[in-house]
Amino acid sequence: MPSKRIETLCSLLFRADTFADIGCDHGYCAAYMLRRGLCRRAIVTDISAACLKKAEDLLRGYIESGTCIPLCTDGLRGVDRNTDLVLIAGMGGMEIAHILTDEGGFIPEHFVLQPMRDGAYLRRVLLARGARIERDFTFADGKFYDVITGSAAGGTPPYSAAELAFGRENLARRGEDFLRFLRAEIGKKEAVLARPLKEETRRKAEAEKEYLQGVLLGEIK
Ligand SMILES: C[S@@+](CC[C@H](N)C(=O)[O-])C[C@H]1O[C@@H](n2cnc3c(N)ncnc32)[C@H](O)[C@@H]1O
Known part of the structure; x- marks a missing residue:
């Protein structure tokens, strides 16, 4: 696997009839599904023809045999609604939410979604649409990444403000990567607070640091 991030994403994928990787770029995840016979067909899409070309090069044999369909498109436009497993990774949470609701x-x-930022926004959209969130956790691969998996139907019991901000599974399981993420965020706040600041900025940074410490100590759930 090219990276622990890709490996983690692939580990969350499972057998499907049609798998789609939206914003596939290199196409590694579709290659993982096809090479293991985990899907009957794969759709790989990208808004950029140059990025899609990388997946087309990697998946040429599958494309020629008709088991992989490349599509240069914006988000889910033109993707069959019956696609039973969709991966959208490596984009902002707002962009992913936009793709789902546009x-x-x-x-x-x-779905398996891996927002690079704005996870809270994406969680809110999924919950508002009645989706069931199944996995929702942070993992480390040089940087920290959030990943959210789930299903369209079934709903999710309401999230607390902290669960929206950080992911329910993180707060419940308090995994090592999540705790490291919190410590890193607290460190960033401390670096800000070490600089000369306007009073209002200082108060805001102190409140944010206190909140993160509350989550780290398990006092805020
Ligand atoms: C940082 S790369 C991530 C590639 C891969 N999904 C991954 O996680 O490694 C983001 C990719 O998403 C594509 N992309 C961005 N916005 C998109 C959209 N609205 N629809 C389809 N692809 C998009 C970009 O062209 C780029 O190839």
Whole structure:
């Protein structure tokens, strides 16, 4: 596997009839699914023809045999709504939410989403649409990444403010990567607070640091 991030994403994928990787770029995850016979067909999409070309090069044999369909498109536009497993990774949470809810978008039967930022926004959109969030945790691969998996139907019991901000599974399981993430964030606040600041900025940074410490200590859930 090219990186621990890709390996983690692949470990969350499972057998599907049609798998789609939206914003596939290199196409590694579709290659993982196809090479292991985990899907009957894979759709690989990218808004950029140059990025899609990388996946087309990697998956040439599957494309020629008709088991992989490349699509240069914006988000889910033109993707079959019956696609039962969809991966959208490596984009901002707002962009992913936009793809799911935009014209042509849909909440897939099963999804694996890996927002680079704005996870809270994406969680809110998924919950508002009645999706069931199954996994929702942080992992480390040089940087810290959030990943959210789930299904279109079934709903999710309401999230607390902290669960929205950080992911339910992180707060419940308090995994080592999540605790490291919190310590790193507290360190960033301390670096800000070490500089000369306007009173209002100082108060805000202190409150944010206190909140993070509350989460780290398990006092805020
Ligand atoms: C940082 S790369 C991530 C690639 C891969 N998904 C991963 O996680 O390693 C983001 C990719 O998403 C594509 N992309 C960005 N916005 C998109 C959109 N609205 N629809 C489809 N692809 C998009 C970009 O062209 C780029 O190839």
